[in-house]
Structures are given as structure tokens and as C-alpha cells.
Amino acid sequence: MMERTEREGRRPANDGPKAAARNRAALVAAAREVFAEQGLEVPLSAVARRAGVGQGVLYRHFPDRTAAVAAVLEENVRQIEQAAESDGAAFADLLGVLTWHLAESAAFIGLLHADPSGDRSGIRVHASALSERVERALRKRLPDGHRLAGANDLVLAVAMVSAAVTGHSHEERKRRALDAWRLLAVEVGPVRPFDG
Secondary structure, eight states: OHHHHHHTTSSOOOOTHHHHHHHHHHHHHHHHHHHHHHOTTSOHHHHHHHHTOOHHHHHHHOSSHHHHHHHHHHHHHHHHHHHHHSTTOOHHHHHHHHHHHHHHTTHHHHHHTSOGGGOOTTHHHHHHHHHHHHHHHHHHHOOTTOTTOSTTHHHHHHHHHHHHOOOSSHHHHHHHHHHHHHHTTOOOOOOOOOOO
């Protein structure tokens, strides 16, 4: 009788590692959304609810807020790196992916521009390493002679645009980012996540 009860759906089957990977992906997506909407200080239970998992699952993947923030930042950077490696990617396309992440993850902008002495449990160190990875990815597709090809011009332009990304909605933040790129006379491709 016990086997039949489990098959009828009262208790979901344990998918093991597949469920763990799905749960982690759902948690990262939920954290990105919740942090963008409500800021970094939102209760982590809101992330678990948005992901559709229990808090135990959340804490198994991310033992604290720092780990959740780092996972979202890592995923953002990984998408930019993947876009840079994709066949036929243009620099403007990479800037479109970067701009999407800036507008989507606006809660992180303040963190990345925070006072270095206010190190939030290693997040600043991690963010700095991720920032270097973004620069390397962008430079792979930066054309010779581009207006941002100077030694520090690319990093400065990204910092200027990210500082301009403010607003309560994704659309408002995206508009401000695009306005900033326009003022810098830099072409940006479609603003969207990298979809592989």
C-alpha cells in the first residue's frame, strides 16, 4: 500500500542531483529578481518563496546572504563571458547583455560602488574579481580603434553607465543605461540576457 501512495503523487519522487541543479537555478533566478525589486536586505525567505522551495533547500545551496549575492553576480558574469565566446558576437551585442544585467540587477550597483572599507564579508573582493572577468570578456570583442579602446576607457565607461542605472523598474533602469551609452556615443545591441 505504501508504494501506491507514493506513486499517486502524495510524495514527490526524489530526483536527486537533477532536483538540486533545478533548485539552485530557480534560487539564483529568484534571488536576482527579489534583490532587484526589494534590495539586498530582503529576508532570504522571500527568495525561497519566489523559487518555490523551502528554506532548508535555500540554506543547503546558500548558507548565507553573501553566498546568494555571489551566486547571482557569478551567473551575470558567466552569461557575459558566454556571450563573448559565442560565434559572431559583436561588441555592441555584449554591451546589450551587460546592460540587461545592470538593469536587472540594479540592487548590486550600490554594492559595486560602495566604499571599499565597508567590505561586506568578502563580497567586494569577489565583485572586484568578477569585474575583471567582465572587462576581459568585453575586451575580446572590442574592435581596434573603438572609442573605448584606451587603457582605462572601457572600465570607466562601464562604471559611468552602471552609476546611471537607477529607477524603480527594469524598464526605467534600462532606459537610463541606454541614455548613458548614447551620451558616451557608444552603440549598444539589443538589451537582453544571453540565451546561448
